[in-house]
Amino acid sequence: MSTSRLAQLLRLYLVTDPQALRGRTLTDVVLQAVQGGVTCVQLREKTASTRDFVALACALTEVLKPLGVPLVINDRLDVALACGAQGVHLGQSDMPVALARQLLPPEVFIGWSVETPDDVQRAAHLPVDYLGVSPVFATPTKTDTATPWGLEGLCQVRAMTPLPLVAIGGIHLGNAAEVLTAGADGLAVVSAICSADDPCLAAQALRTCVNAFL
Ligand code: TZP
Numbered sequence: 001m002s003t004s005r006l007a008q009l010l011r012l013y014l015v016t017d018p019q020a021l022r023g024r025t026l027t028d029v030v031l032q033a034v035q036g037g038v039t040c041v042q043l044r045e046k047t048a049s050t051r052d053f054v055a056l057a058c059a060l061t062e063v064l065k066p067l068g069v070p071l072v073i074n075d076r077l078d079v080a081l082a083c084g085a086q087g088v089h090l091g092q093s094d095m096p097v098a099l100a101r102q103l104l105p106p107e108v109f110i111g112w113s114v115e116t117p118d119d120v121q122r123a124a125h126l127p128v129d130y131l132g133v134s135p136v137f138a139t140p141t142k143t144d145t146a147t148p149w150g151l152e153g154l155c156q157v158r159a160m161t162p163l164p165l166v167a168i169g170g171i172h173l174g175n176a177a178e179v180l181t182a183g184a185d186g187l188a189v190v191s192a193i194c195s196a197d198d199p200c201l202a203a204q205a206l207r208t209c210v211n212a213f214l
């Protein structure tokens, strides 16, 4: 896939978190979010058993494939392979991306979280397809993060790499425009959509903002 096509697919990137669903099912929230204009979904399960993770991944694949929305699996190559996901997202403590690239079919894209300028520099020599700039702002959704980049940090990352950049951490409708202005190609959100009263409306509003930057 071309870099520009991938950047397009990453524009409004929903990251799931079972704790953010407020009692609704994952599939329901994801479907509503996609109706509202989410362009990519990452399944992020930190406590599920492998069996449950695979079952969720397969269920989401069935829902998302016909809609043309890519599914990305967080952390787990085996789960991505088992369900035929389009992408894998890895962090600094996960499977090294060079190994992941050897293990995955060439069409499966790899995202990598960058937490420091050193990480961004290293990415230039690694087989990664996009970078997750993590976190841009502090967020109660994930508290064990590196120091937030802030908007200035995000601008610095933009100047350092031509790779598609997805910003994550504390992003909502109120700061989405400045995150895009700072150079993000896509917005990755958990709570702004998963925990919204109406995930479809929340996604619609964010998508309208993202579209204004096309
Ligand atoms: N990685 C860095 S911050 C974060 C992840 C998974 C959580 C983002 O959640 P929210 O609710 O969009 O701030």
Ligand code: MG
Residues within 6 Å of the ligand: 074, 075, 089, 090, 091, 092, 094
């Ligand atoms: Mg990880």
